[in-house]
Amino acid sequence: DTGVSQNPRHKITKRGQNVTFRCDPISEHNRLYWYRQTLGQGPEFLTYFQNEAQLEKSRLLSDRFSAERPKGSFSTLEIQRTEQGDSAMYLCASSPSDEQFFGPGTRLTVL
Amino acid sequence: GENVEQHPSTLSVQEGDSAVIKCTYSDSASNYFPWYKQELGKRPQLIIDIRSNVGEKKDQRIAVTLNKTAKHFSLHITETQPEDSAVYFCAAEGGETGGFKTIFGAGTRLFVKA
Numbered sequence: 001d002t003g004v005s006q007n008p009r010h011k012i013t014k015r016g017q018n019v020t021f022r023c024d025p026i027s028e029h030n031r032l033y034w035y036r037q038t039l040g041q042g043p044e045f046l047t048y049f050q051n052e053a054q055l056e057k058s059r060l061l062s063d064r065f066s067a068e069r070p071k072g073s074f075s076t077l078e079i080q081r082t083e084q085g086d087s088a089m090y091l092c093a094s095s096p097s098d099e100q101f102f103g104p105g106t107r108l109t110v111l
Numbered sequence: 112g113e114n115v116e117q118h119p120s121t122l123s124v125q126e127g128d129s130a131v132i133k134c135t136y137s138d139s140a141s142n143y144f145p146w147y148k149q150e151l152g153k154r155p156q157l158i159i160d161i162r163s164n165v166g167e168k169k170d171q172r173i174a175v176t177l178n179k180t181a182k183h184f185s186l187h188i189t190e191t192q193p194e195d196s197a198v199y200f201c202a203a204e205g206g207e208t209g210g211f212k213t214i215f216g217a218g219t220r221l222f223v224k225a
Binding site: 031033035040041042043044045048050055056091095098099100102103104105 | 115143145154156157202204210211212213214215216217218
């Protein structure tokens with residue numbers, strides 16, 4: 001499968017724990033995006049990378065969220081001290097220019 | 112801040128009828144406007160897009176129009192089929208920062224009745 005992959009697909013955690021998600025983009029796609037999607041809503045922009053540089057981060061994102069793309073290939077999204085409100089689907093997308101190709105998402109449930 | 116509003120939230124049409132979904136955006140510097148289709152349990156997929164220097168674009172049964180002055184754009188689906196049933200999202204990319212930040216609308220759930 002040469003599409004965008006995300007791991008894990010599902011994560012259940014207790015409030016206060018830290019979680020980390022991984023995204024592997026399509027090879028040679030320069031841009032990589034992270035979104036959060038809740039039921040009945042559109043993808044909410046979190047941050048994006050151009051190669052290894054994180055160029056923008058949503059103002060809605062608290063300091064508990066951090067993302068990295070150390071070598072310009074895969075990316076990780078970490079949420080520290082999770083809260084119940086963090087429960088959502090976390091989507092990753094990669095893009096060579098315009099079209100964004102989405103991964104299957106990681107569904108996070110915070111108990 | 113940046114915002115994309117999408118209407119209606121739900122749309123039900125008879126097979127063969129047309130469907131129109133409308134979006135407005137707030138950042139006048141936005142320059143790229145894609146539309147994504149998301150079927151139940153699947154990831155969003157691009158169906159059509161338009162750049163700010165173009166007023167209209169068509170691809171078979173789907174078309175998109177853009178009015179930069181009014182900051183709104185619309186998706187038109189003609190001769191709807193049951194397989195068109197899905198959630199459709201508009202988005203606006205670009206902005207004052209000159210980057211590629213993408214803001215999505217809340218989505219329109221389209222039902223096509225056979």
